[in-house]
Amino acid sequence: MKNILYLGFFILKTDYKDLIKSINCTSKKGYNKLFLCIRMVINSLWYGSSFVDYYNFQFYRKNKEQKKEYATMGIMYKFHNKMNHKDFIDEVDNKKTFFKTFNKFCNPAFLYTQKDMDIITTVILERINQKIVIKNPESSGGKGVRIFQVQKKENSIMIGDEELITFLKNHFKENEYFYFEDFIVQHESIANISPSAVNTIRMITLLNDENRVDIIGSVFRISVDCPIDNYSAGNLAAEIDSETGVVISGGIRKRSSCDSYHEIHPSTKQQILGLKVPFWNEIKQLVTEAAHIVPQVRTVGWDIAITPSGPIIIEGNSKWNKDTWQIPAGKGKLHVIKKYL
The missing domain is CATH 3.30.1490 (Dna Ligase; domain 1)
Incomplete structure (x- = not known):
């Protein structure tokens, strides 16, 4: 029943200009547009996926078991509501309060x-x-x-x-x-890949039932001739191994049906895949400490800039984006959060 409600929400809130671009890109791969649209709606009912989820997660080429692995929009809505107390999320999401609460970690x-x-x-x-x-x-x-x-x-x-x-x-x-x-001056190894913006690490933490911090995802967000590195602005994201700090995928855009993986940055021609992110242990220590400051907000997506002297937090996001977490990986990560649900 809830997925029917989500379908109504998707119909009303979808950016149809963006959706049409994804449909057109996918149809060029040999898929019929009518078939895509019908399956898009059916998948929304089955998996709680938004219309753009269907293309960004490339559901059109995945089987039933692979689709079940994804944390789609409907699932993430339930997850964030369970993990984060609504009376405290402003402490993380609102910049006016964020920099008072987390000032020692920030620029x-x-x-x-x-x-x-x-x-x-x-x-x-x-x-x-x-x-x-x-x-x-x-x-x-x-x-x-x-x-x-x-x-x-x-x-x-x-x-x-x-x-x-x-x-x-x-x-x-x-x-x-x-x-x-x-303005933040970023570490040389990061600036070499893309100097057009401050490129950040999205580190996702979750405060578990034992009050310990689990790092459940790490992503390198990379600008492409853009003054910001935000994923929705057409930039790249690449998965990072949370243990080692090594980039383990090429960068790919959010509208992945129109893109492919970039092991090398499309503008600077610098290597993305295999990069060892500097100050990795310090980044993990930073978010582990920050995650305890407002324990009522149990899961946060931290945006971390890396300066020549170490990492700093740019901002926190209580409703962190499922896309940067899963699209670069090329697979669903529902199993990662399922135990917390």
Whole structure:
């Protein structure tokens, strides 16, 4: 019965432009479009998979037993609701509270309102000839992220091409807060693969019944000529062995029916497969400690940047994405979370 309800949700919430692209890509592999659409709906009822799950997980070429291995959208909804107490998820998901709770693990962050104009000017002055990253503190998934160079031209402070006061006035017309972080300089081995953005490690933790932290997934998120590394923006993700920190798959895009695995980065031509992520033990220690801070949120997807001096946490996600976890692996991982359900 629940899967019928999910089907209704998928019908209403699907991004059909994105869906059509996946259908068109898959049909070029010899699959009939009508057949794909019919099977897409049937699979939604059988497995709780969204319409885009059907293509991103490549269900059109998988058998029944392989499909059963996937944690689909319907299953993940139940999983996150069971693991994470709704009264505490804001501590992780909302940037305004996140950086107060987890500040010792993070890059310094600054949050101001319009009444703080003088303070903002002073703080920005300290960042002349540096980059800052401006974000919406209530958004996630890389939405609203903007990177600007702070410069001084004659007697004016510039953010990008706009004078600071003008920039702030325009900003506060549409936003309640001015939130920014210092731009992160990433480790050389990571920057060599893709310098267009700060490429992060998605580390998924779960606080088990014995109050120990299980690391249930690790993924290398790689930008492709894009200022953010978010998976939904058309970038790559590659699976990492959680024990060793070695990348064990090529990178692949979320719309996997339109892509193939990239052992070498498509733009920089640097090797992805086989990379040993630096500071791996330190990353595991970092998320293990962070996972205990808000124990009511038992499972979190941590986004970790690796600087020349070590890892820092960019953000946490209580409803971490099932796609980055399973698409690079090319197989379902329901068995990993089944024991917790």
